[in-house]
Amino acid sequence: MFETVAVVGATGAVGRIMLKLLEERAFPAGEFRLLASSRSSGTAVSFRGEQCQVEELTHDSFDDVDLVLSSTPDQVAAEFLPSAIQAGATVIDESGYWRMDPDVALVVPEINPEAALGAAGIIASPNCSTTQMVLALKPLHDASALRRVIVSTYQATSGAGAEGIEDLQAGTRAALDGQSYDYRCFAHPIAFNAIPQIGSVKEQGYTSEEMKMVIETRKILGLPDLAINATCVRIPVANGHSETITVETERAIDPDEARRLFAEHPGISVLDDPAEGIYPLPTACSGHDDVFVGRIRRDLSSPTGLTFWCVADNLRKGAATNAIQIAELLSANRSDSPR
């Protein structure tokens, strides 16, 4: 068990779910420290039935801390997490900053737990849209090697953090009232809209979010040459990312086999009876820890293709749940843990 756990970014969209999960799952630890920016220093956050004071994150915040669960903007993770490692803490980071560092383990516990157990430095949790896709790809790849992946996402505003959640609510209210609203998070109005850009525009016209789905998936699956093409779109859904995923595998996987493979894999739930209106919906999947799949069907354009719909709570499995599962794995494998 870890003695002292620091939750960095405890006031953010992911951090608040992290606190909820630590509470719900009765994560074993002696003491918790809640850290955020100077803006939140001194504010009280409800945690485990008490009002806990948030402290300002500094380079000295990690004295006596043995586990850090961090969800801050990239530049904050870049600046402060090396101090946590130097202080001897185990660090699990939600930000994008460290994920592709060759010395950093990028972990989804249902896929590559050994990477977390063997890690010497920071352990990174993947981008939210990557985590749900890579978990759904894993049982298919184990059955027949993946040859090509094409994904389109329909991403919730909570994926852009606390400001994204506020922008959707306030922007929608303003639009219905015929008022203008200055969006803080999005470059275009998100109310009643779809924005085909998440992150900055990178090489060959792809965005940073799209390239994260490509390079992080390859790293987690250990398939450096896997062909992946991603299009990421922000839509006016509060929470829960949806994805259309089409795969080509070495031999064809038919929909019945795929349903069985998904259903047998830890962390995946199948909701697939379209004639009865049963398929994963972001409103229904929000608040749950699994990745949900449905609309499983043959790809009519390829003899070895399969297409499906995939939904997950981006703040849970896409972020906080994944980090806590990693922490639970490490906690259970510490030398002081009962065998």
Ligand SMILES: NC(=O)c1ccc[n+]([C@@H]2O[C@H](COP(=O)([O-])OP(=O)(O)OC[C@H]3O[C@@H](n4cnc5c(N)ncnc54)[C@H](OP(=O)(O)O)[C@@H]3O)[C@@H](O)[C@H]2O)c1
């Ligand atoms: N949202 C998702 O679905 C999701 C999924 C996977 C990964 N992530 C990643 O997780 C990280 C957090 O995302 P989020 O959605 O929770 O963002 P958020 O709602 O904007 O929260 C950011 C958190 O970071 C803290 N912070 C900002 N600047 C800081 C500083 N200088 N020192 C200390 N703390 C600071 C904020 O504290 P204050 O409240 O004091 O400003 C807040 O607690 C990001 O890197 C994001 O890319 C997010």
